[in-house]
Amino acid sequence: MTYLKIAFRNIFRNKRRSFITLSAIGFGVASLILFGGFIANLMLMLGEGTVWGGVGHIQVYRKGFSENFGENNLFFTLKNYKQLMEKLNSIEDVWITTPRLQFTGLISTGESTVSFIATGIDPEKESKFTSALNFIEGENLMGTDGDNAILGEGLAKELGVKSGSVITLLTTTRDGAINAMDFLVKGIYRSGIEALDRRSLKIPIRKAQELLYMDEVQTLVVVLNKTGNTGVVKDRLKDLINREKSNIEFKTWVQLSTFYRQSVDFLKGIFRVLQLIIAIVIVLGIMNATIMSVFERTREIGTIMALGDKRKKVLMQFLLEGAILGVIGGVCGILLGFLFSMVINLLGGIPLPSAPGATIPINVKIDMVLQVLISSFAIAVISSFLSSVFPSWKASRLEIVDALRHV
């Protein structure tokens, strides 16, 4: 017989109370796992949405581009970008490298004129990975695709154009000259971000270069075979830059997406608040259970101390019981979390309306994240242990004669 065995038996001595306490811990842990898994899936969707929505995994620029972006962005361009693309493509885990050239100007139909943000793209390569574009009319650019353009939904609406309409793009070149070109609207898309769709359009990169009188590009978008490889490829790219002393810089999709970073911080903040609330619930539950247990077993405490047990032993016995309650509650919580998440995922996830500024509703599933499982379990055990410290200490300080007299 060990003290552990005694602790287990004492826990299940009052089955109803232990059941209620364990339920509180179990449901607390399960809710942490569910919410943590929900957030993880939401972050994953946000992340993948960011990457496959057009940002790619890594973007490579000429050194100084990031600092000067907006004002002199046509001056910080990659000259021998085709050669650089070959080098980037040779890096392990890189799937596609595609060039981009972004510029602003005015778009006109003859009747109305509005400002735009255009991106010159390689239609063939871009179509392989920009899965987030949802065409509500017409179709995507393909091949080299001549004088065609695709427009964001809001921009098309503002101009009153449809697929097949002709538009004129007017822009200022790097040297300050004004140039204009006509394009045929091939498709109207919805990217999921309303603000972007009100101003954005895409044309083939060759046409963009022609319009701007330049052979260069600003950005090389690197797409990997897996988002999880971003860190490794980032290191490989750093090595390449150091080795060849290249005049380039790069940013990962996390660095590029402020929305993603802010969303992650926001969700993590909410999760921490929930963790705190659950910890408080566990502390109160266990403290109540331990205080009741000490009260009911006061005479027993007096007896074992009369038999020669020291105060430390009494303290350890009750602490052990608190910790065991936490461990059992934590394990039950993990099992409940697994069960609930399985049911939710089988039912297709949790439907959510579109995020502010976005246009597409989403279905969020529950991911099982090891870190969340460990932290939730740790919260259960640590909270249980800490909450039993005070009642256990009080139990160990009982005077034997008073404890023996307790009825």
Add this chain to the structure above:
Amino acid sequence: MEEIRNTYVAEAVKVSKHYMLGKTKLDALMDINLKVKMGDFMVIAGPSGSGKTTLLNLIGCIDRPSSGSIKIEGVDTIDLPHNLLADIRKKQISFIFQAFNLIPVLNAFENVEYPLLNRKLSKDKRKELAMNALENVGLRSFHKHLPNQLSGGQRQRVAIARALVTSPKIILADEPTASLDHNTGVKILQLMKEINCTQETTFIFSSHDPKIINLADKIVYLEDGRIADRKESAK
């Protein structure tokens, strides 16, 4: 001096114990002098509130006197810290309580084994000692029974086995027959007397039960916290 130290297993020297009831001072014991020899079968008798249990608690080192000293095997316990008092209880003193005070989640064997957990003994040795103690009280076949599956007499026998298992110098029994019917009480007392005779274990009772008083070889009468009378019968 050395001879005296070895002769008395417990001594109370000018022991007084006061309690505060609000602002009123209550004298539970006053100037008690008592010497207990090895193998004594002593009863501290007296009416309710005379201080019997208080004196027993002081001898058992589970309470401290307000003045005077309690010596166990010649060692003055008055200034000993909690841990050392616990060691003295563990090694030299055992208790039998009126309400048996068995641990409800442990079966008879485990209750008896419990005081041995504090000692450096193998599992097999603990089992042997606990089963022997249960055998001595006639409850070997009940070793797997939980306290609530035993009668009052059987529970008190388990409590006696628990008190005996560590081979203590002194067993303190506070009203051990008060919760038992007459016949069971007689049997329990006969068992303790037998142990006293065969194993020379010292028993100190607090009781006003005539059955115990008749069986005792030393009787100390308390009245209002003072020793009113002492009697000694030939063994």
